[in-house]
Amino acid sequence: MVCLGNICRSPLAEGIMQHMADEQDLDWQIDSAGTGGWHVGEGPDKRSTRTAHGRGIDISKQVCRQFSKADFEEFDHIFVMDKMNLSDVLAMAPNEEAAKKVKLLLGDKEVPDPYYDNNQFEPVFDLIEHGCKAIINRATS
Ligand code: 4NP
Numbered sequence: 542m543v544c545l546g547n548i549c550r551s552p553l554a555e556g557i558m559q560h561m562a563d564e565q566d567l568d569w570q571i572d573s574a575g576t577g578g579w580h581v582g583e584g585p586d587k588r589s590t591r592t593a594h595g596r597g598i599d600i601s602k603q604v605c606r607q608f609s610k611a612d613f614e615e616f617d618h619i620f621v622m623d624k625m626n627l628s629d630v631l632a633m634a635p636n637e638e639a640a641k642k643v644k645l646l647l648g649d650k651e652v653p654d655p656y657y658d659n660n661q662f663e664p665v666f667d668l669i670e671h672g673c674k675a676i677i678n679r680a681t682s
Contacts, residue, residue, distance in 0.1 A: 542554035542555045542558065542571065542572070542573040542574075542620050542622075542646070543573065543574055543575065543576065543608050543619060543620065543621045543622065543626050543630055544573075544575055544576075544621070544622040544623070544626055544652075544654070545575055545576055545577050545622075545623075545625070545626060545654060546575045546577055546579060546580050546586075546605070546656065547573055547574050547575030547577075547580060547581075547605040547606060547607070547608075548575070548580045548583060548584075548585050548586040548589065548605055548656075549585070549586045549588070549589050549654065549655050549656050549662075549665070550589075550622045550652050550654065550655070550665060550669065551573035551574065551575065551622065552573055552585035552586075552589055552590075552593075552600045552603045552605075553585075553589050553592070553593055553600065553665065553666055553669050554573060554620065554622070554646060554652075554669045554672075554673065555571050555572060555573035555600070555603060556593050556598045556599070556600035556603070557593075557598060557666075557669055557670050557673045558571045558673045558676070559571040560597075560598050561673050561674065561677050562677070565677060565681060567677075567680065567681075572615075572616070573603070574606050574607060574608035574609070574612060575605060575606070575607055575608060576607070576608050576625075576626055576629040576630065577607070578607040580605045581605050581606055581607055582604060582605060583604070583605045584601060584602075584603060584604065584605070585600050585601070585603050585605070586656070588655070588659060588662045589662060591662075592662040592663060592665075592666050593666070596666060596670075608630060608633070610633055610635060613633075613634060613635060613639035613642065616642065617642065618642055618644070619642045619643045619644070620644055620645070620646040620672070620676075621643060621644070621645055621646065622645075622646060622651065622652040622654075623645075623651040623652060623653070623654065624645070624651060627643065627645060630643050631643055646669065646672040646673075647668065647671070647672045648672075648675070650668075652665060652668050652669055652672070653665065
């Protein structure tokens, strides 16, 4: 799960996806990263932590890291939140096979960056949850 800062959206996506996979007894390892490196080593934004906590998901132990080329080998699927993340991640893909792993979490829509708007965290949670549910449904049906 990849966004710009790895403190707002992708930590939520990691927490939600891991929670849903665990509920379904799927042996999936979910991780998240940011294309930017400003917050490396920090925990998630408090607004994301609070929003997740309110929905029964603990993301407080996550630590921000920057997306790297090694992630193309480490992971089978790479979901990005918006089109800027998509082009930034695709620009790092070493080959066509790696590029094929990268998709927008919502298929064709974007998960907007809530960083500058406190009121966006709840709707962003809902959008991410919707995207994760679709992934689970595809994998389990
Ligand atoms: P995120 O939000 O990409 O959802 O983690 C942002 C967090 C921080 C910054 C940008 C976006 N920033 O520029 O520091």
